[in-house]
Amino acid sequence: MRVPQVFIETFGCQMNEYDTELVRTILKARGYGFTDSADTADVVLLNTCAIRENAHNKVYGHLGKLKPLKEERGLVIGVLGCMAQNLKQDLLAGDSLIDVLVGPDSYRALPDLLERAAGGRKGMVVDLSEYETYADIVPDRIEGITGWIAVMRGCDNFCTFCVVPYTRGRERSRDLIGIVREAEALAASGCKQVTLLGQNVNSYGDGSHDFADLLLAVADVRGIERVRFTSPHPKDFPDKLLEAVAGHPKICKHIHLPLQAGNDRILQLMNRTYTRTEYLALLDRIRQRCPAIVLTTDIIAGFCSETEAEFAETYDLVQGVEYHSAYIFKYSERKNTIAARKFADDVPDAIKAERVARLVELQRGISLKKNRALIGQVVEVLVEGDGKRSDQWRARTEGNIVTVFPQTPFPFSDPIKPGSLISVHITDATVTTLYAQAV
Ligand code: SAM
Ligand code: SF4
Numbered sequence: 001m002r003v004p005q006v007f008i009e010t011f012g013c014q015m016n017e018y019d020t021e022l023v024r025t026i027l028k029a030r031g032y033g034f035t036d037s038a039d040t041a042d043v044v045l046l047n048t049c050a051i052r053e054n055a056h057n058k059v060y061g062h063l064g065k066l067k068p069l070k071e072e073r074g075l076v077i078g079v080l081g082c083m084a085q086n087l088k089q090d091l092l093a094g095d096s097l098i099d100v101l102v103g104p105d106s107y108r109a110l111p112d113l114l115e116r117a118a119g120g121r122k123g124m125v126v127d128l129s130e131y132e133t134y135a136d137i138v139p140d141r142i143e144g145i146t147g148w149i150a151v152m153r154g155c156d157n158f159c160t161f162c163v164v165p166y167t168r169g170r171e172r173s174r175d176l177i178g179i180v181r182e183a184e185a186l187a188a189s190g191c192k193q194v195t196l197l198g199q200n201v202n203s204y205g206d207g208s209h210d211f212a213d214l215l216l217a218v219a220d221v222r223g224i225e226r227v228r229f230t231s232p233h234p235k236d237f238p239d240k241l242l243e244a245v246a247g248h249p250k251i252c253k254h255i256h257l258p259l260q261a262g263n264d265r266i267l268q269l270m271n272r273t274y275t276r277t278e279y280l281a282l283l284d285r286i287r288q289r290c291p292a293i294v295l296t297t298d299i300i301a302g303f304c305s306e307t308e309a310e311f312a313e314t315y316d317l318v319q320g321v322e323y324h325s326a327y328i329f330k331y332s333e334r335k336n337t338i339a340a341r342k343f344a345d346d347v348p349d350a351i352k353a354e355r356v357a358r359l360v361e362l363q364r365g366i367s368l369k370k371n372r373a374l375i376g377q378v379v380e381v382l383v384e385g386d387g388k389r390s391d392q393w394r395a396r397t398e399g400n401i402v403t404v405f406p407q408t409p410f411p412f413s414d415p416i417k418p419g420s421l422i423s424v425h426i427t428d429a430t431v432t433t434l435y436a437q438a439v
Pocket of ligand 1: 013051052163164199200232233260299300330332334
């Protein structure tokens with residue numbers, strides 16, 4: 001009998017990439033095969049993100065493109081993940097192309113739903129769970145030098161702009177021992193770098209261990225050379241965690257610490273639970289204990305009622321802190337969130353866009369200055385694979401900055417390969433990339 005072929009397309013964050021690996025395992029166990037194009041698939045699954053409007057629009061765009069395939073050969077179409085959770089009936093309504101909707105806590109129900117859909121019955125399971133962590137499912141990974149592990153799911157913080165607590169439910173952590181086993185399996189398959197994932201990763205706790213314990217345990221796994229984590233919330237950064245990052249040679253000296261806004265009224269309106277002063281004090285503490293740290297952040301411009309003077313405080317903070325890089329987003333109202341229910345989305349779109357553009361320009365200047373300051377230095381990089389040009393290696397510094405350098409030309413054999421941890425001499429830099437020579 002022919003094995004039904006599935007094509008999965010993943011949108012959004014690393015957590016969604018990880019979830020796609022879980023879904024592959026669940027479907028493989030029920031006899032499905034995988035293909036890398038919708039044209040050769042019997043089932044197309046879109047693993048979606050609902051965090052901002054453009055993520056959302058992208059999914060609708062892709063659905064539109066699948067329409068002719070569905071009409072031609074009765075393709076089964078499923079929407080998984082955050083958007084499925086958030087939009088429920090909207091997506092299944094009327095003449096919708098979608099046959100199956102599955103929320104992030106219900107992937108185990110997917111094979112049954114697909115079987116029913118093949119028989120013409122649409123269905124959805126979007127229940128949120130207080131317990132589901134998929135701890136017993138080994139993700140079906142494409143083997144490589146880097147891998148990620150979801151250590152906790154959901155979020156209890158209810159930042160007023162954010163849809164995550166509604167799409168991914170309550171916060172729950174896996175047991176430390178299961179995570180360490182997963183890291184050992186990754187190391188055995190040749191993986192050198194593990195990134196620990198969670199919506200609010202540093203609030204991890206399994207009852208006996210906190211996030212610092214977990215980081216140290218994973219960093220001690222033999223064969224793993226680098227450990228990263230994302231995203232931490234500034235409210236959960238005790239000295240013990242800072243000591244772990246600063247003290248363990250395998251934990252990368254890079255912290256992505258979302259700021260969101262630099263003004264106290266806006267921070268309070270966002271329910272971020274810290275003030276500008278507290279956030280800056282945390283950065284001081286981090287830099288004092290670990291001067292080599294590379295800091296990056298997330299910022300939202302144009303949140304409800306943000307004035308020009310309040311935005312100027314964010315601008316001023318970014319100028320003063322000098323992050324190595326930053327993700328800068330235009331506020332987009334999300335259905336069901338506290339902000340959508342209680343506050344007016346009253347900053348005109350043109351002003352939001354202009355604030356984003358100003359911050360991006362500021363940050364690009366800072367990123368370039370920081371990268372250029374590395375010229376002449378020797379730094380350690382982890383080689384991930386070929387660069388855009390096949391005669392170059394693509395690697396990353398401990399601070400996660402992309403670094404490219406020449407491969408040894410044929411007919412000489414190159415001692416470097418993906419997974420090599422080597423020293424390079426930085427010779428040039430742009431806003432996003434370092435250029436180097438192997439030493
Ligand atoms: N949990 C992380 C934290 O607390 O900072 C962030 C997770 S969220 C998936 C990634 C980023 O998306 C956020 O840091 C925020 O900057 C941005 N984001 C979330 N909701 C947004 C919205 N409604 N509009 C614009 N940006 C948003
Ligand atoms: Fe969203 Fe806030 Fe939770 Fe981050 S901490 S996932 S921004 S609610």
